[in-house]
Amino acid sequence: MHPILPLLCLHLPFVSFPWFVAAFLPQPETVSEMLSAPIIERLGSAAALVDTSTPAWGAVIGHLEFNGGFRGMEIVDVNCLLVSMDSQSRVQNTFKLQEMMEKAKLEPDTLTYDLLMMAHAQLKRPEEVEVLFRDLKRSKGLVPEMCPDLSVVLADAILSTEGVPPTVFTYAHLLKAYSLKADVEGAGRAFTEMREAGVQPNIVVYTTLIQTCLNRREVPTAWQIFNLMKLKSRATAPDAHTFTLMLHACALEGESERALNLFRDMTNRMKLKPTKETYHALIHALAVRKDYYQEVWRYATEMQQEGFKMDRKVLGTLIHACGKRGDLTRARMLIRHMLGSGKEDIIPDSATYQCLFRAYGNARVRKKRAGFVEGEPPETSVPYVGPDTRLVKREDGFKEDTIPFSQKAILDTPSEVVGEAKRVMEWLWAMKPHLVDTQLVNALLDAYCDKGRYNKFKKLYYTAFADPKESDYLGLTDLGLTASNTEAEALTPEPSVDAPAATVMDTDAGADMDTEPDKNTDRNLPDQLTFRERVPRNLHTFQTALNYAYKARNLSFALEVYHHRMDYLRTKQYYSQYREPERRRLDIQAECSLINTLARCEMLGEAAVLLEATCQKYKIYEPDIATLHIKALQLDDLQTLDVIKRCVGTARYHTYAVGAKFNPRWRCEDEAGDLSRTW
């Protein structure tokens, strides 16, 4: 044993474990050790407050304030305190700390601002980060009594150029804020300012810029920055973080092949070691395509061989892959494992269940009398790589905490699939209501739509969702877009609405396409279901419903949903939950869905009117209104064809009939031309 080690641990105040462990752990052992002596002294007996696993920083700072605050201390003492605080406490106490610094006539330095900005950025509060940054730049480097001779104007001039100098960290925090807001322009300005201030951008800065572009769905720009990093210098060469982010970009665009190349580039050429996140991003990029299913499992296996544990998110992504492929059997197996593992950290959450419901929707299932769809064998060649390979013992009898999966290992009729999906939702609603959110219900809606469960679909749509509350709406002055609505209003026959069913998920009343009753359903769970919290609708709810209406040629339902949607456009949620490019994309999709539904119902005139109105606002492409075009051709409706020609140009039908691209609509040509940015 090295003789110096025992000496070291004499300085550790609370050594509750053997010294040799302590000596090898990264010091410091306790929070109070990280604090500076003046702070500890001023805290007195309250110093004990900080040595818990989750210190009550509010109380600690209260004590401090009561005992004289920061008076007589240095700014490093404040920084020390900030460093030991978690982000949330920093955010909660920002104002108080600023107050206390002011009282003690302490000037925050760059690090003080950095630590505060970082905390606000981590908690996704970009506005506060910007405020802090502005504050930092005009921070009073000179207090009035230090320069009594200067006129106010001169002082202002000095103050505006003094302040504390931002570092590359400061700018990185600021850029993170712009990334959160998907504000590419703001990020560009900050980046330029940084360079003018002579601060060299580093990997983190570039990576944050890439993230900003991705949040804004400006994927080509993201790739440009990435390529620039590679070319610029060794110092800015992409690292594992950056590669992981670009793998995520591949997932966004369905570019699985590119993801594989990127991964090879990273590991072979750049000799970078993939992390767990890298594997996850790669698997994600493979999971979005059903033709890369084998690769998903290959890399899931490799990831495990590299010693990375499957966590909830990776398992969720694997279930996502199963859903994409239609491999419901394996999706259920994974869910069973996650539930049966007994490990808290991998029990399914809302997102995991959402993936499961998508798997119900896409399940490959025996057609009416034929064999498997496309005659493919069931997915037997895929190795199973769950968290551990032990099969969970089947539990008989219905425990309240047991997911009501069918006894059958493989569900092979649509009714079995839909029946189980419904039961699982009922079970979640009854037993784990906190997991039932909008996305989850939307996923079930999708499943019903895909399986042609039209009655179930409408019933769920009517009973599971709540209308917006008064307080959800924006003020009248906030909304400017009523012009395009008037036409739609004009052609609206009052929709005939089925009366909402009594319970959230009622039994199958008659005319549904279901033929087999759900044998396993413990029919009606108690009546509490009736008054259970509903979830709010969101844009995807409407999109799914409009798709359903299109499939079912149900125009009155489509119009009703369209009106619900127009209501939603007046809510705050519309603006807070979706960033601009996503809103735009879904708006276009919704308009086109209605246009095509009108066309399917032979109301070409109305469809054409709506198309003209929509074209005023958005660029519409021919594939978006394919149904209308085909109908118009079939009926030889010259007037409508003329409208189409004016609105979407002259491309011929066959040019889009062929191209089944993976992810048709990401083009955002308004901004695509701007390649002249300085990075």
Next chain:
DNA sequence: ATAGGGTTAG
């Protein structure tokens, strides 16, 4: 002394 990455809409 600080920072950037990951599950979700057929």
